[in-house]
Amino acid sequence: MVFDSRERKFLYKNLKFDTPLILHDEFGCECIINDKVVYQEKITPLKKINVNGAGDIFAGLFIDLYLNSGIKIATKNCSSLTKNIIKNAKEI
DSSP states (O other): OEEEEGGGGGGGTTOOOSSOEEEEETTEEEEEETTEEEEEEEOOOOSSOOOTTHHHHHHHHHHHHHHHHOHHHHHHHHHHHHHHHHHHOOOO
16 A cells, blocks of 8 residues: 555556555545546545644554455545544644
8 A cells, every 4th residue: 555645646647556545635535546546535624723744643544444444444434534633633
């Protein structure tokens, strides 16, 4: 599995490989296999909230969901779970 930001999606254009490519940003995520989006989740981005570290939270949640429930469930739920964690986090 490869994780990256959708802002770098152009790097993977026209590359066909079996390894799932998981691209994410503040609008959700998508799972691409063989240059085709096979699963995705769309969310409304948070505003005026520090999202530093959100990619690490996303990756950790995604891996856990993937191992326990599969890639479809992970892709379809991970962005909203990450968003809820960030939204409910309190500054220390």
